[in-house]
Amino acid sequence: MRDETLTEPLSDDPVRNDRDDVVIEVRGLLSQFGERSIHENLDLDVVRGEVLGVVGGSGTGKTVLLNTIIGLKQPEGGSIRIFGHDTADMTRAQAAEIERRTGTLFQQGALFSSLTVLQNVASPLVEHTSLSKDTIRELSEMKIAMVGLKPEVHHQKPAELSGGMRKRVGLARALSLDPELLFLDEPTAGLDPIGAAAFDELIRNLSDDLGLTVFMITHDLDSLYAICDKVAVLADKHVVAKATVAELERSDHPWIKEYFLGPRGRAATKAA
Numbered sequence: 419m420r421d422e423t424l425t426e427p428l429s430d431d432p433v434r435n436d437r438d439d440v441v442i443e444v445r446g447l448l449s450q451f452g453e454r455s456i457h458e459n460l461d462l463d464v465v466r467g468e469v470l471g472v473v474g475g476s477g478t479g480k481t482v483l484l485n486t487i488i489g490l491k492q493p494e495g496g497s498i499r500i501f502g503h504d505t506a507d508m509t510r511a512q513a514a515e516i517e518r519r520t521g522t523l524f525q526q527g528a529l530f531s532s533l534t535v536l537q538n539v540a541s542p543l544v545e546h547t548s549l550s551k552d553t554i555r556e557l558s559e560m561k562i563a564m565v566g567l568k569p570e571v572h573h574q575k576p577a578e579l580s581g582g583m584r585k586r587v588g589l590a591r592a593l594s595l596d597p598e599l600l601f602l603d604e605p606t607a608g609l610d611p612i613g614a615a616a617f618d619e620l621i622r623n624l625s626d627d628l629g630l631t632v633f634m635i636t637h638d639l640d641s642l643y644a645i646c647d648k649v650a651v652l653a654d655k656h657v658v659a660k661a662t663v664a665e666l667e668r669s670d671h672p673w674i675k676e677y678f679l680g681p682r683g684r685a686a687t688k689a690a
């Protein structure tokens with residue numbers, strides 16, 4: 419159960435929205451590996467058009483939550499609805515439709531090392547559409563330009579690129595099917611502060627321009643302040659709060675307090 423004291427300083431209902439523009443609805447989620455539970459009774463709503471930051475201590479289950487929402491891990495209990503479809507009860511066609519409407523940037527980029535940048539970005543289009551080769555190439559080139567990469571990279575392999583460029587290629591691939599919903603697992607991890615700020619700005623602009631809903635796991639406080647509309651906090655095996663950073667700064671939860679009001683949190687507040 420959520421700590422009721424936490425709901426006090428936060429807006430309306432911090433975790434559940436009960437609104438019809440909910441894109442992801444998680445209810446009573448139970449996630450386990452063997453006997454060990456990672457999530458218990460976890461509720462979360464992600465609302466259309468919001469950039470949601472997902473934070474929590476190391477090992478609290480942020481990546482497991484993402485993997486469970488996108489269907490890479492089956493939940494042991496509870497329910498998950500994406501675009502109104504219950505993920506436990508979908509036809510293959512519905513699952514394919516959801517895959518087409520979502521894009522994911524995994525923590526390590528998960529690029530195919532033997533393929534060029536262009537081939538990597540094109541791969542979801544090859545898999546999910548019957549477009550001609552020329553159209554796929556043109557669309558992929560557009561996505562590569564959209565994430566701020568030059569045409570010179572088209573024929574390079576991932577290993578020839580910097581970490582920041584690889585992240586951008588991963589983002590271009592995640593955007594290749596024009597998703598409505600984007601999952602990002604620590605997109606700025608491993609980037610220098612300037613590269614991270616540029617990547618943050620890119621995500622915010624994409625969200626604003628394309629109306630994307632973004633689910634972004636991050637440890638990067640600067641990203642939370644710079645681009646997130648709301649932040650969901652994972653602790654004690656569930657989402658203990660979902661609120662704006664300003665609201666979370668007033669929370670009494672010990673982990674949230676330490677996170678936002680500790681030295682790094684204060685530095686990020688000043689910089690924001």
Ligand SMILES: Nc1ncnc2c1ncn2[C@@H]1O[C@H](COP(=O)(O)OP(=O)(O)OP(=O)(O)O)[C@@H](O)[C@H]1O
Binds near residue numbers: 451474477478479
């Ligand atoms: N395939 C697996 N088998 C067993 N345990 C797993 C597996 N995947 C994750 N776990 C465990 O689930 C817990 C949550 O892992 P997860 O990667 O979701 O944490 P996280 O919050 O994303 O952490 P970090 O911030 O360090 O990336 C960890 O204790 C991890 O060891």
